[in-house]
Amino acid sequence: MNYLFQRLAMAVMLLLAVSALTFGGMNLLGDPLFNILGPVAADTSNPTSVAKIDAAKEKYYLDRPLPERYVRWLGDMVTGDFGVQFSSTGEPPVTNLLKERTPRTFQLLVLAQFMATAISIPWALIAAARVRRPTDRISTVTSFLLIALPNFALGIILKYLLGIKLGWFPLTYTASDPFFSRLHQLILPALTIALPAAAVYQRLLRTDLVTTLQEDFILMARSKGVPRRRVLVRHALRPSLFSFITVFGINTGALIGGSLIVETIFRVPGLGSAIVEAILREDFPVVLAIVMIATTTFVLVNIAVDLLYSVLDPRVRR
């Protein structure tokens, strides 16, 4: 419990550091006034424009020093208030956008990680059972192909094959559809994220399985007359899962980044597309909010992975 407390304290420190760096970095990017006010922002000779500029600066606290703005933002964020969007269309609160977009990206990522796990574990077991034989070699080539293929290319191929040619999955995402239809619509984008991830997990798990299968306790299990398949699943798998879950945790971060392209290809209006738009608009509050969500998710998943170590191996338990 003490250990969990330490981890959570570290997570808070990390979130502070990431938010401060993002906050500072965003301000190096440029002047958001132009996006709020339009061409008026550049027109400093006209007194009415200057008045508008000053009003906007005061409203968004852009006239205050950076540390003050950061502390103010931080205070609001802790209470769940991510401020208002920097936009000309009437500054809706960032939380409105988050409420709409976050569930889609989360569903996409959970589905993707689930699929990656469900694909990689049997795949690794089969490859490890036939190590250095044709099946294993083909599996290696396939996994490298999936890892090397860019996300957008894979997405388009899947969309063409499974969506257009076979017609198994819908091509677009309709936010107003019922939950299960939307889940069906998310399968193709999730698969696009899952396949390369599964290939990476499979590589790691296969290697660890091959190492574990050399262990004396595997020979011992065989000499007990335990069938081959049961030796693999009951004896070899669990002690081989460490690299897999470690990378699973770390990869969560990469997948959040990767979802950006996939959301675009499959027109899923999620956090990925939201952050791209926000960066282009220099909409600091939205960027910050999404970065916070992504970082928090990453940190929590990795804490969960740490706890999983002790579930998998009794020797790690304290």
Next chain:
Amino acid sequence: MTPLQTEHRSDVDPLLQLDDVRTHFKTERGRVRAVDGVSLTLRRGRALGIVGESGSGKTVLSRTIMGLLPSTAEVTGSIRYSGTELIGRGRGGMRGFWGREMSMVFQNPMVSLNPVMKVGEQIAEPLRLHLGMSRSDAKATATRLLTDVRIPEPERRIDQYPHELSGGMRQRVMIAIALACGPSLLFADEPTTALDVTVQAQILELIAEQRRDRNMSVVLVTHDLGVVAGHTDDIAVMYGGKLVETAPTTLLFSEMRMPYTMSLLRSIPRLDDPSHTRLPVIAGRPPDLVAPPSGCRFAPRCAYARERCHQEEPPLVPTSHPDHLYACWYPVGSDEFNEREADLVRSGAVPVAIARGEQK
């Protein structure tokens, strides 16, 4: 004692009969002749010690009999277990024997138990798989097995993981697993090498006791003649993949013929040696089994070897006692041997005490 599943067994004797067994491994360097023409017999309820250095082929021989070899191994000859030929059965065909008919206790109990599985589950696994026991029956039997192998507080130990047990206790658990389904043949591959000296004797005594109680045959594989001395009926000495001397245990120690056996014995420290006595070692290394020396395989390292030893391979021949076989041209006690031994004692290569001690 835990009840056994021996009622339906045929009582064919000998239990195990090996005839010209060869185990060769295909490697990039060529064929490794790990076991090269071994014939021996093991009767029911008897204990056989297979003795030799590392690389003598003793472990490969025991795994050949069990069929626990990697796929690069090629086995020829004949292994009859209770009248049934084992060679050519493949892994699928052997699985029916594993755990039920024959089982193995491995050398290092630290790494031979599954670290992430409770001790009780590991003992219960073969019971459930082979005897179809229910979960609770298997657990009860596992607890009784732990009692049989003298583990205190079995009810508590059964829910512990291997890392919570000492080395000696883990080896007892291994023995419990091996005994679980009441096998007729138990292989113990260097069962005490990784253990403290005080624990070694206890483990050997435990194996001997279980053998008597269960009328089980035991194959004890070791490099240590001291280990087999008190716990086997027969001894087979291996060198370079071949048997070089076999005899009933008492006969071997009283009338050993093979200089290699004698060297093995001389390399064991003796209680009556003055302290700091240098132990005689067997110079050189075991032969390369890809290209074994022609003639006697021990000849390059043998202090008693002569021209003939390097040219012709000695056959395994009986002494006056038909159960005592050896493969040597100039065995211990022969004139040529005595002549060379006298030279060695004179030059100081062999201490007088040892030479005298071993020859009577």
